Amino acid sequence: MDSESGGGLVLQGMNKHFGRVHAVRDVSLEVPAGEFFTLLGPSGCGKTTLLRIIAGLEMPDEGRVLLGGKDITDLPATRRQVNTVFQSYALFPHLTVFENVAFGLRSRKFPQDEINERVGKRLEMLGLEEMAQRRPDQLSGGQKQRVALARALVNEPEVLLLDEPMSALDAKLRAQVQVELRRLQQKLGRTFILVTHDQDEAMVVSDRIAVMRDGAVIQSGTPEEVYDAPRTRFVAEFLGAANLISGKVVDGGLQTELGFLHLEETPPWSQGTVAIRPEWIRLHESPPAQNGIRGRVREVIFRGTDYDLWMEPGPLRVRSHTYKHFKPGDEIWLELAPDELVVLHEA
Amino acid sequence: MRRTHPLVTILAMFTMAFLYLPLMAVAVFSVNATKYGLVWRGFTLDWYLKLFHNEVILNAAWNTLVLAVVSTIVSTILGTVLAIGMDRFPWSKRVNTFLDMVLHLPVVIPDIILAAALVVAFGLLRMVSSMFEPGLLNMIIGHITFQIAFVALVVRSRLVSLGQEIEEAARDLFASTGYLLRRVTLPLLLPGIVAGGMLAFTLSLDDFVISFFTAGPESVTLPLYIFAAVRRGVTPQIHALSTLVLLITVILVVGTERFSRRR
Numbered sequence: 001m002d003s004e005s006g007g008g009l010v011l012q013g014m015n016k017h018f019g020r021v022h023a024v025r026d027v028s029l030e031v032p033a034g035e036f037f038t039l040l041g042p043s044g045c046g047k048t049t050l051l052r053i054i055a056g057l058e059m060p061d062e063g064r065v066l067l068g069g070k071d072i073t074d075l076p077a078t079r080r081q082v083n084t085v086f087q088s089y090a091l092f093p094h095l096t097v098f099e100n101v102a103f104g105l106r107s108r109k110f111p112q113d114e115i116n117e118r119v120g121k122r123l124e125m126l127g128l129e130e131m132a133q134r135r136p137d138q139l140s141g142g143q144k145q146r147v148a149l150a151r152a153l154v155n156e157p158e159v160l161l162l163d164e165p166m167s168a169l170d171a172k173l174r175a176q177v178q179v180e181l182r183r184l185q186q187k188l189g190r191t192f193i194l195v196t197h198d199q200d201e202a203m204v205v206s207d208r209i210a211v212m213r214d215g216a217v218i219q220s221g222t223p224e225e226v227y228d229a230p231r232t233r234f235v236a237e238f239l240g241a242a243n244l245i246s247g248k249v250v251d252g253g254l255q256t257e258l259g260f261l262h263l264e265e266t267p268p269w270s271q272g273t274v275a276i277r278p279e280w281i282r283l284h285e286s287p288p289a290q291n292g293i294r295g296r297v298r299e300v301i302f303r304g305t306d307y308d309l310w311m312e313p314g315p316l317r318v319r320s321h322t323y324k325h326f327k328p329g330d331e332i333w334l335e336l337a338p339d340e341l342v343v344l345h346e347a
Numbered sequence: 348m349r350r351t352h353p354l355v356t357i358l359a360m361f362t363m364a365f366l367y368l369p370l371m372a373v374a375v376f377s378v379n380a381t382k383y384g385l386v387w388r389g390f391t392l393d394w395y396l397k398l399f400h401n402e403v404i405l406n407a408a409w410n411t412l413v414l415a416v417v418s419t420i421v422s423t424i425l426g427t428v429l430a431i432g433m434d435r436f437p438w439s440k441r442v443n444t445f446l447d448m449v450l451h452l453p454v455v456i457p458d459i460i461l462a463a464a465l466v467v468a469f470g471l472l473r474m475v476s477s478m479f480e481p482g483l484l485n486m487i488i489g490h491i492t493f494q495i496a497f498v499a500l501v502v503r504s505r506l507v508s509l510g511q512e513i514e515e516a517a518r519d520l521f522a523s524t525g526y527l528l529r530r531v532t533l534p535l536l537l538p539g540i541v542a543g544g545m546l547a548f549t550l551s552l553d554d555f556v557i558s559f560f561t562a563g564p565e566s567v568t569l570p571l572y573i574f575a576a577v578r579r580g581v582t583p584q585i586h587a588l589s590t591l592v593l594l595i596t597v598i599l600v601v602g603t604e605r606f607s608r609r610r
Contacts, residue, residue, distance in 0.1 A: 057515050077518045090516035094534050104520035107530075155520070 007033035007068060007158040007191040009054065014063035016049055016215075023049045024060070025215040031193065031208075033068075033158075036185045038194045040202040041212035042238070047195045048087075050212075051161050054193065056080045067158060083152035084161040088168070089144045091136040097147050098123070098132040104155040122150040141168050142177065153188070162194040166201060178204045199239045203227065211235050231345045236275040243281070243316050244344075245336075246273045258313055261291050262338045273344045278308065278319040280340040288335040297330045370593060377586035394587040404572060404588065411568040414483065414558075415551040418490035423544040425491070426498025427536070433499070434506040435514075450503075453496035462560035465489045469561065482563035489561045490551045497550060498543035505539025538606055545603040549596055 009031040016024040024046045031037045039047040052058040054065060056077035065073045072080055083104065092100050099106075101119045110118075123129050126146040136144060145165055152160055162181075166174045182205045185192045196202055202209050203223040210220035211234075219231045230236035233244060247256030248271050254261045263274065284292070295316060301308040309318040309326060311334065318334065320326065380391040398404055433446050453461065465485070472479040479485060517531045533540075555570040562571055569592055576585050 055519055078521050084519045086512055086516055088512055090512040107522040107526050
């Protein structure tokens with residue numbers, strides 16, 4: 001499926017200002033039908049504004065929104081086949097769970113039979129049948145979230161928008177809900193667009209991620225692409241941990257304060273930064289053939305399956321499995337292999 | 348636990364006494380079986396019974412009720428519409444500040460100033476139509492002018508606490524403006540609207556100044572009657588009447604509190 005068919009979404013040249021704040025800058029995106037797409041970025045990066053533009057709750061200053069090949073930029077929210085799960089869920093406090101879920105069908109005057117059937121089906125799918133007659137204030141956070149999800153999905157939207165839907169849940173429940181959400185999306189085969197500032201969440205659920213900063217999309221791709229080959233310092237640091245090493249290009253490599261490092265590709269700059277993730281650094285008893293650095297353990301942090309080692313020189317951060325024991329003061333060889341060093345595309 | 352200083356307790360008691368003793372005295376004298384003086388001569392409900400046979404008082408009570416009910420209905424509707432319009436329309440910041448000031452002005456402005464302004468305004472309107480001779484219509488309009496601000500303030504605070512997200516959710520779920528108002532906004536605003544209306548009703552019931560400046564000979568209300576009667580001398584009947592008005596006010600205030608605290 002592609003972005004022309006039902007549920008495929010295209011954003012072209014989006015721009016939005018709030019007073020003097022440039023909230024969305026020249027954003028163009030294509031989301032094929034059936035994809036789980038995530039807008040990832042720190043708060044205030046414009047991701048929620050972009051979501052609200054897709055929902056029709058905000059008008060862009062410039063740019064078009066195309067849904068299934070049709071231009072819906074000028075359609076109000078009430079006439080878009082797009083539904084939203086709001087950050088605070090925005091459940092109707094005066095209505096029962098059943099009536100909350102039925103709201104979108106009632107407002108379009110569906111017959112009662114069909115309302116009963118469709119609402120019943122969604123409540124069952126999300127395990128909410130018992131809650132049907134309760135009011136939102138009698139529900140737990142996780143239940144509220146599922147009601148919000150059912151209320152949006154009952155309308156069978158071409159695109160489901162999720163605005164930080166898990167920020168109100170505790171860490172354990174969040175991890176569980178992320179997996180459930182991913183399964184649900186795959187079962188329904190619908191386009192989901194999620195907004196989050198949580199990089200773990202983005203990687204767990206998404207087919208593709210767009211990393212946003214200051215209103216612009218900096219990099220997009222599959223979670224592996226974005227994690228393995230971050231293009232900028234910001235992306236490298238925002239998604240997981242990264243060691244950033246600066247240096248000057250000399251013949252066949254990079255001269256850094258840690259010493260000479262061989263690189264696989266020639267950087268597009270003469271002076272700049274390369275990144276390496278803590279778990280990509282290999283540890284050796286004896287010097288490796290290439291890119292070896294003699295390091296001393298300064299601090300050891302136990303993380304269950306791993307140790308985080310803060311090394312000198314550096315501060316270099318290394319992640320090591322627990323079956324190797326280290327204590328502060330130990331000396332060890334670090335291998336920053338050329339194929340693990342990512343050249344960042346910004347000087 | 349920290350114990351309060353006895354002086355604090357004494358001061359609090361004194362304040363309560365200061366506030367409520369005069370009211371209690373009125374209530375006590377309304378059931379005192381003497382016509383003059385401050386001596387207790389035994390319990391009686393005669394004064395209350397006589398109230399209900401006094402044509403003038405019954406007429407004043409009726410006027411008061413009509414004035415309060417009509418002005419409250421009109422001001423509650425207008426105040427609610429005003430609050431929704433102020434809060435939900437995307438006014439610019441400057442306009443918003445201006446509207447805010449305009450809304451608060453009738454609340455803080457002394458009644459007497461508003462009353463004098465109304466006298467002038469109705470004087471001008473009388474040149475257009477004789478409808479605006481002093482009387483019940485003028486009083487209703489006068490009451491509405493100050494009630495609207497109170498209703499709008501109460502309803503708006505409810506709107507602010509509701510936030511916009513719920514209405515956005517309704518629009519996202521295909522609700523037309525009419526459906527949104529009927530199914531979401533108004534039901535959720537109801538406690539605010541009722542509280543605002545009850546406040547407006549109480550204010551109208553107790554109002555003397557605005558009524559005094561806008562009333563005609565046929566439209567005497569209870570506060571106006573009591574004022575006139577007191578100048579001829581305080582009678583136990585007045586005590587009884589005052590006690591009744593006080594009682595109704597207390598019931599309304601308690602009711603408003605109860606209602607606005609729901610949800």
